[in-house]
Amino acid sequence: MDLAALLALNVINGAASLFLLCLGLAIIFGMMRIINLAHGEFVMLGAYAAVLSANAGVNIWIAMLVVAPLFVGLVGLLVERCLVRFLYGRLVDSMLATWGLSLLIIGIVTTIFGNTMQGVPTPLGGFSIGDYRTSWYTLFLLAVAIVMMAIVYAVLRYTRYGLIARAVMQNPDMAAVLGVNPTHVYMATFSLGAAVTGLAGGVLAPVSGITPVMGGAYVAKAFITVVGGGAAIISGTLSASGLFGFVNQLGAYFTTPVYGEVILFLSAIVLIRLLPQGISGRFFKGTV
Amino acid sequence: MSDTAKLSVQIAAVLVACIAVALMPGYVDLFQLMQFTLFASMAVLALSLGFIWGFGGILCFGQTAFFGLGAYAYAVAAINFGDSTPAILMAIIVPSLFALALGYFVFYGRISDVYLGVITLTVTLILFNVFNSTAGDEYTIGVARLGGFNGMPAVPTFNMPFDPSGILFPEHSWYVTGGVLIAVYVGLRLLLRSRFGRVAVAVRENETRAALLGYDPRVVKLWVFVLGGAIAGLAGALYVNWGAFVGPTIFALSLSAEIIIWICIGGLGTLIGPVVGCFLIQYLVSQIGSQQSFNSNLILGAILVVFVVLLPKGLVPTLRNLILSGWHLVGDARRKGAEAKRNDLAAGQPVGAE
Numbered sequence: 119m120d121l122a123a124l125l126a127l128n129v130i131n132g133a134a135s136l137f138l139l140c141l142g143l144a145i146i147f148g149m150m151r152i153i154n155l156a157h158g159e160f161v162m163l164g165a166y167a168a169v170l171s172a173n174a175g176v177n178i179w180i181a182m183l184v185v186a187p188l189f190v191g192l193v194g195l196l197v198e199r200c201l202v203r204f205l206y207g208r209l210v211d212s213m214l215a216t217w218g219l220s221l222l223i224i225g226i227v228t229t230i231f232g233n234t235m236q237g238v239p240t241p242l243g244g245f246s247i248g249d250y251r252t253s254w255y256t257l258f259l260l261a262v263a264i265v266m267m268a269i270v271y272a273v274l275r276y277t278r279y280g281l282i283a284r285a286v287m288q289n290p291d292m293a294a295v296l297g298v299n300p301t302h303v304y305m306a307t308f309s310l311g312a313a314v315t316g317l318a319g320g321v322l323a324p325v326s327g328i329t330p331v332m333g334g335a336y337v338a339k340a341f342i343t344v345v346g347g348g349a350a351i352i353s354g355t356l357s358a359s360g361l362f363g364f365v366n367q368l369g370a371y372f373t374t375p376v377y378g379e380v381i382l383f384l385s386a387i388v389l390i391r392l393l394p395q396g397i398s399g400r401f402f403k404g405t406v
Numbered sequence: 407m408s409d410t411a412k413l414s415v416q417i418a419a420v421l422v423a424c425i426a427v428a429l430m431p432g433y434v435d436l437f438q439l440m441q442f443t444l445f446a447s448m449a450v451l452a453l454s455l456g457f458i459w460g461f462g463g464i465l466c467f468g469q470t471a472f473f474g475l476g477a478y479a480y481a482v483a484a485i486n487f488g489d490s491t492p493a494i495l496m497a498i499i500v501p502s503l504f505a506l507a508l509g510y511f512v513f514y515g516r517i518s519d520v521y522l523g524v525i526t527l528t529v530t531l532i533l534f535n536v537f538n539s540t541a542g543d544e545y546t547i548g549v550a551r552l553g554g555f556n557g558m559p560a561v562p563t564f565n566m567p568f569d570p571s572g573i574l575f576p577e578h579s580w581y582v583t584g585g586v587l588i589a590v591y592v593g594l595r596l597l598l599r600s601r602f603g604r605v606a607v608a609v610r611e612n613e614t615r616a617a618l619l620g621y622d623p624r625v626v627k628l629w630v631f632v633l634g635g636a637i638a639g640l641a642g643a644l645y646v647n648w649g650a651f652v653g654p655t656i657f658a659l660s661l662s663a664e665i666i667i668w669i670c671i672g673g674l675g676t677l678i679g680p681v682v683g684c685f686l687i688q689y690l691v692s693q694i695g696s697q698q699s700f701n702s703n704l705i706l707g708a709i710l711v712v713f714v715v716l717l718p719k720g721l722v723p724t725l726r727n728l729i730l731s732g733w734h735l736v737g738d739a740r741r742k743g744a745e746a747k748r749n750d751l752a753a754g755q756p757v758g759a760e
Contacts, residue, residue: 153520201711201715204715205714205715209519209520210465210519210520211714211718213465213520213523214666214670214710214714215710215711215714215715217663217666217710218667218706218707218708218709218710218711218714219707219711220707221660221663221703221704221706221707221710222703222704222707222708222711223707224703224704224707225701225702225703225704225705225706225707225708226701226704228701228703228704229701229704334659338524338527338528338531341524341527341528342524342528345521345524374539376535376536376538376539377539379531379532379535380532380535380536383528383529383531383532384532386528387511387525387528387529390517390521390524390525391511391512391515391517394515394516394517394518394521
């Protein structure tokens with residue numbers, strides 16, 4: 119019984135971290151049709167920002183929840199202005215250029231900080247379920263994922279910016295005729311996606327190894343989840359990360375963590391083959 | 407430039423390349439020769455992706471999957487058989503079969519370009535994870551231990567066909583590698599002039615139109631993909647022959663990225679471009695490695711970004727256009743009318759069909 123509870127907690131935790139990782143990517147890919155292969159490096163930058171500022175004496179919660187998203191949001195703004203805005207509508211070129219960008223960011227970070235980094239301890243401590251101990255931080259991750267989901271949903275669904283952004287994504291020319299400047303909307307959306315990604319990097323920093331190449335571990339997982347989820351940002355990402363997180367954790371429990379990842383990737387490939395439009399393209403049409 | 411002139415330039419270039427390969431060991435020292443052997447085996451890999459991406463329109467982000475499978479297949483077979491001849495065959499067959507299975511799944515599912523990239527990338531990561539976790543005695547094929555993260559050291563290198571005692575010297579390895587590079591290049595050139603090559607280019611240009619003309623784009627793409635996998639596997643065998651070692655980092659993302667960079671720089675839609683890009687970048691990276699002042703990722707990333715944004719066609723097509731426009735300036739002065747008419751005809755041809 120205790121074991122089942124622990125396993126359930128692990129599954130929830132896996133799904134929550136996957137959801138956090140994917141949300142920023144889903145915003146950028148789902149709304150702007152830009153494949154950002156530097157997504158993993160945005161996560162890495164968020165983690166670095168959180169750890170560096172925490173080590174410099176900033177309160178750990180502020181470092182994770184404020185500094186990381188702000189910093190990566192600014193980086194996203196810079197990237198959009200200097201690189202991505204030339205590549206709208208050129209899907210393959212955007213993939214290549216952002217891949218180049220990811221190598222560039224890895225190179226810069228390695229040059230400045232070297233190959234390893236002093237991490238931060240996981241805050242909050244742990245609690246017991248019967249014979250097993252686990253960390254409160256797991257539940258914190260879940261809470262952050264739920265809050266983020268609520269915020270992004272509310273912003274897209276109920277605010278004026280959300281309405282304008284969705285209109286621009288559907289038909290930029292029409293929106294421009296009605297007096298909206300699509301350039302500004304693209305800029306804001308990209309930087310919002312980057313900030314959400316930076317937040318994910320920040321809150322995952324205490325539970326992951328901080329190296330310049332840590333993004334590589336995330337980018338494929340995040341992509342396959344977003345593609346599996348389909349066009350709808352919230353419902354697609356939520357259903358796909360729930361499914362893949364479940365499959366991953368169960369696979370990891372019954373075999374090894376390595377095969378857990380392999381099982382995740384294989385099930386994702388099968389899912390894309392069966393539902394090329396993603397889960398939300400089939401089951402949640404027209405949702406946000 | 408007329409077709410005959412183009413053909414003679416190409417034949418001359420191949421002859422020059424043959425002579426260069428033959429004379430190279432006399433002019434450079436052993437270390438440099440080994441370096442060039444490595445570059446040439448990587449250039450075969452570059453050609454494989456240059457072919458399926460540039461002429462089949464299939465952007466495969468995980469060409470290293472086939473490269474690595476070829477390398478592992480060669481290593482396992484060579485250790486088991488003690489003879490490299492069947493091992494090289496295995497290095498071609500195993501990745502081809504893998505490409506056949508994956509390609510069937512992808513092309514018959516009509517999965518779009520972008521998702522194809524994501525799926526091939528994922529497959530590469532799966533292979534990396536799987537081979538990384540094969541440490542321990544239970545992961546043994548025949549007498550070959552896969553070795554997990556440590557890889558497989560001391561793999562037998564190439565020997566004379568069916569004569570395991572006649573191991574090739576580094577000079578001979580260079581002849582083999584350089585020769586394979588030229589042979590693959592010429593083979594692909596001939597293939598592109600054949601009926602199948604023209605259909606493949608037609609499918610790349612417009613899938614629907616090719617399908618309406620009675621060709622099945624799925625079959626065409628599948629065979630292009632399988633052929634690319636076979637060539638990448640062969641490159642894997644050449645790579646193992648160079649270093650006598652294979653490890654799971656052969657599936658690493660950085661190598662996949664590097665192949666794509668070679669092609670972007672050399673020029674997509676040409677065969678010589680990937681080879682040129684490969685040699686240039688490998689040389690650059692080896693120089694950066696010996697200087698230690700810059701991080702090679704930083705340089706590679708910057709180069710890729712600059713090329714995608716500013717020079718999306720790559721070096722070879724840009725240079726070729728420059729030379730051709732110069733040629734036309736000279737030609738125009740003399741044969742204005744006739745030449746213009748033929749140019750119009752030539753302009754209607756798809757790229758790469760010549």
